[in-house]
Amino acid sequence: MHTHLKKTLGDRMFSCLSGLFFVLFTLMCAFPIYYLFINTISDNRLVLAGQINLFPRGVHFENYLALLRVNDLFDATMISVSRTVLGTSIMVLTSAFIGYLVTQQKMLGRTIVYRFIVITMYFNAGLIPWFLNIMMLGLTNNFWGYIIPAMVQPFNIILVKTYIESLPKELEESAFIDGAGHFTVFRAIIMPLCKPILATIAVFGAVGHWNSFIDSIILMGARPELRTLQHLLYTYLNQATNLARLMQGGGNITAQDVQAALNGRIVSLTVAMVTIIPILLVYPFMQRYFQKGLMLGAVKG
Amino acid sequence: MVKQKSNILMSVFRVFLVIAFVAAFIPDLNPARLSEIINRNASLFTSAISYDTVGRGFERALDREWIYQSTLVLTYVGAIVCMLAVGLVAAAFCMSLGNTRLKRRGLMASGGAALLGAIGIIMLFVAQAGFEGAPNPDRIAPMFPIGIYAFIAIFAALLVVSAAMWFILPQPSKEEDDKLSIEPKYSLFLMVLPFLVLVVLFAYLPLWGWRYAFFDYTPGFALAWEDFVGFKWFTSLFENAATRRDIVRVMTNTFALSGIGIATSWVPIVFAIFLSELRSNPFKRTVQTLTTIPNYISWVLVYSVAFALFSTEGFFNWMLISLGFVEEGKNFLIDGENMWFKMWAWGTWKGLGWGAIIYLASISSIDPQLYEAAMVDGAGRYRRMWHITVPGLMPTYFVLLLLSIANMLSNGLEQYLVFSNPATSAPIEVLDLYVFNLGIGDGGNIPLATMIGMLKSVISVVLLFAANKASKLIRGESIV
Numbered sequence: 001m002h003t004h005l006k007k008t009l010g011d012r013m014f015s016c017l018s019g020l021f022f023v024l025f026t027l028m029c030a031f032p033i034y035y036l037f038i039n040t041i042s043d044n045r046l047v048l049a050g051q052i053n054l055f056p057r058g059v060h061f062e063n064y065l066a067l068l069r070v071n072d073l074f075d076a077t078m079i080s081v082s083r084t085v086l087g088t089s090i091m092v093l094t095s096a097f098i099g100y101l102v103t104q105q106k107m108l109g110r111t112i113v114y115r116f117i118v119i120t121m122y123f124n125a126g127l128i129p130w131f132l133n134i135m136m137l138g139l140t141n142n143f144w145g146y147i148i149p150a151m152v153q154p155f156n157i158i159l160v161k162t163y164i165e166s167l168p169k170e171l172e173e174s175a176f177i178d179g180a181g182h183f184t185v186f187r188a189i190i191m192p193l194c195k196p197i198l199a200t201i202a203v204f205g206a207v208g209h210w211n212s213f214i215d216s217i218i219l220m221g222a223r224p225e226l227r228t229l230q231h232l233l234y235t236y237l238n239q240a241t242n243l244a245r246l247m248q249g250g251g252n253i254t255a256q257d258v259q260a261a262l263n264g265r266i267v268s269l270t271v272a273m274v275t276i277i278p279i280l281l282v283y284p285f286m287q288r289y290f291q292k293g294l295m296l297g298a299v300k301g
Numbered sequence: 302m303v304k305q306k307s308n309i310l311m312s313v314f315r316v317f318l319v320i321a322f323v324a325a326f327i328p329d330l331n332p333a334r335l336s337e338i339i340n341r342n343a344s345l346f347t348s349a350i351s352y353d354t355v356g357r358g359f360e361r362a363l364d365r366e367w368i369y370q371s372t373l374v375l376t377y378v379g380a381i382v383c384m385l386a387v388g389l390v391a392a393a394f395c396m397s398l399g400n401t402r403l404k405r406r407g408l409m410a411s412g413g414a415a416l417l418g419a420i421g422i423i424m425l426f427v428a429q430a431g432f433e434g435a436p437n438p439d440r441i442a443p444m445f446p447i448g449i450y451a452f453i454a455i456f457a458a459l460l461v462v463s464a465a466m467w468f469i470l471p472q473p474s475k476e477e478d479d480k481l482s483i484e485p486k487y488s489l490f491l492m493v494l495p496f497l498v499l500v501v502l503f504a505y506l507p508l509w510g511w512r513y514a515f516f517d518y519t520p521g522f523a524l525a526w527e528d529f530v531g532f533k534w535f536t537s538l539f540e541n542a543a544t545r546r547d548i549v550r551v552m553t554n555t556f557a558l559s560g561i562g563i564a565t566s567w568v569p570i571v572f573a574i575f576l577s578e579l580r581s582n583p584f585k586r587t588v589q590t591l592t593t594i595p596n597y598i599s600w601v602l603v604y605s606v607a608f609a610l611f612s613t614e615g616f617f618n619w620m621l622i623s624l625g626f627v628e629e630g631k632n633f634l635i636d637g638e639n640m641w642f643k644m645w646a647w648g649t650w651k652g653l654g655w656g657a658i659i660y661l662a663s664i665s666s667i668d669p670q671l672y673e674a675a676m677v678d679g680a681g682r683y684r685r686m687w688h689i690t691v692p693g694l695m696p697t698y699f700v701l702l703l704l705s706i707a708n709m710l711s712n713g714l715e716q717y718l719v720f721s722n723p724a725t726s727a728p729i730e731v732l733d734l735y736v737f738n739l740g741i742g743d744g745g746n747i748p749l750a751t752m753i754g755m756l757k758s759v760i761s762v763v764l765l766f767a768a769n770k771a772s773k774l775i776r777g778e779s780i781v
Contacts, residue, residue, distance in 0.1 A: 010682075011682070014578070014682065015579065015580070018575045018576075018578065018579065019579065019584075021575070022575075022576060022579070022584075022588045025588075025592060025653070026587070026588050026591045026592055028650065029591050029592045029594060029595055029650065029654065030591045030594070032606040032609065032610055033594070033606070035609060035610065035616055036605070036606065036609050039609060047614075048614060049614065050613070050614035050615065050618065050619055050630070053616050053619045053620075094496065097492075097496075098493060098496050101489060101492055101493045102493070104485075104489050106485040106486050106489060107485075107486060107489035107490055107493065108486040108487060108489065108490040109490065110489075113490070113493055113497065116497065116500065117496075117497070117500055120500060120504035120505070122762065122765060123758060123761075123762050124504075124507070124758060125507035125508045125510055125511060125754070125755075125758060126507075126511075126736065126751065126753075126754025126755060126757065126758050127714070127733070127736055127737060127740065127741070127750075127754055128510070128513070128736065128740040128741070128747055128750045128751045128754050129507040129508070129509075129510025129511055129513065129751055129754065129755075130507045130510070131740070131741065132507075132510045132513065132747070132751075133502075133503070133506050133507040133509075133510050134503075135342075136328075136342055137347075137502060138343075138347045138350070138351065138354070148499070148503075149503045151496075151499055152496055152499050152500055152503070152504075182488075182489070182492065207597055210599075211597075211598070211599035211601075211602075212599070213599060213601055213715070214714060214715060214718070217741075218741055230599050230601045230602075231601075233601050233602070233605060234601045234604075234719065237601070237604055237605055237608055237719075238722075240608065241608070241634055241635065241722050242722065244612060244613065244632050244634070244635060245632075245635045245722060245723065245724060265608075265612070265614065268605060268608060269605070269608075269609055271605075272602055272605035272606075272608075272609070275599075275601075275602060275605075276598060276602055279594075279597050279598055280594075283594065283597065286597065287590060
């Protein structure tokens with residue numbers, strides 16, 4: 001009896017402590033986004049005085065409306081959206097088609113072709129040669145520089161190929177007997193059956209496109225109108241931090257600098273919020289697919 | 302015998318086709334480079350897909366009427382016609398893999414390509430004369446590209462070979478289906494071929510860029526043999542005192558940050574085990590959902606979160622002041638103290654929830670009978686965790702650990718780039734960031750950056766193989 005009581009006490013302690021830890025860590029993950037949000041909708045003077053910490057005060061949406069008047073931001077949003085939509089759909093179609101082709105036993109040198117693609121996952125030439133190469137191919141300062149280099153994704157091809165191999169072969173074969181060609185089989189049989197895996201790679205591909213900014217920094221230097229939203233946000237944050245550094249260093253600062261730094265804070269926070277929202281919107285879909293994708297990833301091609 | 306002979310000839314024919322195709326992508330063989338002003342790195346292909354390649358640099362010359370616009374347009378159109386001929390060449394190559402009937406079509410296509418190419422070349426000749434005879438030829442530096450001769454030779458060879466093949470190739474036999482057909486093994490290969498070209502262009506061709514590591518390269522100029530410097534940049538890593546100091550600092554940062562990551566790689570396991578021990582399912586799901594969000598936001602957004610929370614007006618200072626720890630807030634983002642720890646903390650904030658998922662999945666696949674048996678034997682909660690759950694997770698952990706050791710040199714660029722500012726950059730400049738700064742940022746030393754990147758790539762591949770070998774030896778299973 002005594003031992004039993006001690007055990008439940010220990011149990012309770014355990015549950016309390018680890019529950020507390022998880023609550024704290026979860027808050028740490030979720031609170032910053034909430035904090036960003038309340039700081040973009042509260043009275044700007046209170047925000048800049050650091051007065052908005054737990055609850056919004058003086059709610060208004062001027063900041064979001066003000067962003068509509070920033071031309072840079074509109075361009076950057078269009079670029080981000082179009083690269084995400086176009087880049088993801090092309091990548092998914094390519095992965096699906098290659099994934100299908102490499103399951104076709106009759107292909108000349110099928111294994112070599114497959115290995116030739118997959119092996120590129122394990123080496124890369126490095127950032128600078130990659131950049132010089134893209135430049136040589138005329139894709140710098142060019143919107144297609146976001147899309148074409150990211151078309152063939154070996155890992156996604158492995159996922160699709162593994163998935164197709166798990167489907168019953170008879171479906172394909174009977175279609176071939178009925179006289180269908182490869183394109184018909186791919187479009188009418190393989191694509192519909194592969195929806196779950198294609199959704200998985202689409203979601204991950206879209207998040208990747210939406211989030212990437214290094215390629216924008218490296219490739220689009222001469223054409224600011226091709227910057228992505230993330231790159232623009234990075235520029236704003238950098239400016240704001242540099243101004244803050246100047247002010248803390250007690251350097252030569254003018255009232256204009258102070259004003260710019262303060263405006264920079266509001267604008268940066270609002271742009272950050274605008275950039276996070278699409279991720280939060282597709283997040284439920286990811287929840288559904290990511291575990292599946294992860295599990296498939298464990299299966300080697 | 303005849304069949305064999307024609308097969309050999311067919312292969313020769315295909316080789317010609319491939320040469321013609323590849324030549325269109327080699328900048329040195331660009332027949333449309335009729336002036337030294339036209340970019341030296343432009344191939345026939347790039348000249349044909351954008352007028353900008355041909356026309357850039359002539360704005361002033363056009364304004365001053367040193368050259369006529371029509372000359373430039375003719376150059377561009379000539380390039381397009383030549384490129385169309387090359388497109389026909391590609392089609393001819395595909396057809397040459399079909400049955401006899403299709404092969405004969407292929408011969409027609411390649412003959413047509415040769416004639417079309419001839420038209421393009423003539424246009425380029427006329428344009429060339431336009432350059433030479435321009436009102437002010439000195440200012441537009443006309444030149445006669447070697448590419449014109451190369452393409453004349455290529456198109457002439459194609460014409461001759463396809464004409465010869467036309468007579469040598471046997472007529473389609475009566476038994477053969479009179480439809481055009483191609484064996485599945487070739488047609489499937491042709492379908493995947495465009496994608497293989499993409500793989501070559503974007504994954505293999507960059508390796509060719511390693512040559513920059515052996516030259517004194519200045520951006521904007523082409524590589525020339527006079528600039529070949531051999532291993533100068535490699536030895537400068539050790540001999541140049543300033544570079545050496547940088548490298549030592551950068552490598553210390555790289556190993557320290559990777560080391561901290563590897564040393565704390567068990568944290569997600571603890572997270573997963575303790576989470577799975579909790580009873581309430583809705584609570585577990587909520588924790589899982591909310592702690593994985595940070596994984597999906599980019600490092601720029603993580604930095605904007607840091608910016609919101611840790612700058613002078615931010616939440617963290619407010620908290621410190623309200624709790625009475627400090628009198629006045631300060632901006633933590635421009636404070637270079639404890640950067641390694643901060644970077645680890647942000648990495649954990651972003652990755653912990655996500656990192657735990659794979660372990661949670663492994664835990665749910667552990668046989669429940671093991672736990673029941675242990676309970677019957679009187680094992681308590683901690684003993685069950687330690688003797689059943691932990692060993693059950695070890696294989697997964699081991700693979701991830703080996704991979705993180707193999708990736709030791711690749712800390713990634715984004716995290717350290719966004720958190721860098723003059724006050725913080727020294728302790729967080731890792732190898733990837735150093736290469737970035739050196740080659741693309743202010744460093745301006747492309748050869749050295751290429752050399753370092755090259756060494757890093759080679760070492761990473763070796764480490765990966767070693768990790769794989771270790772896994773095979775210890776677990777009898779490979780990881781790549």
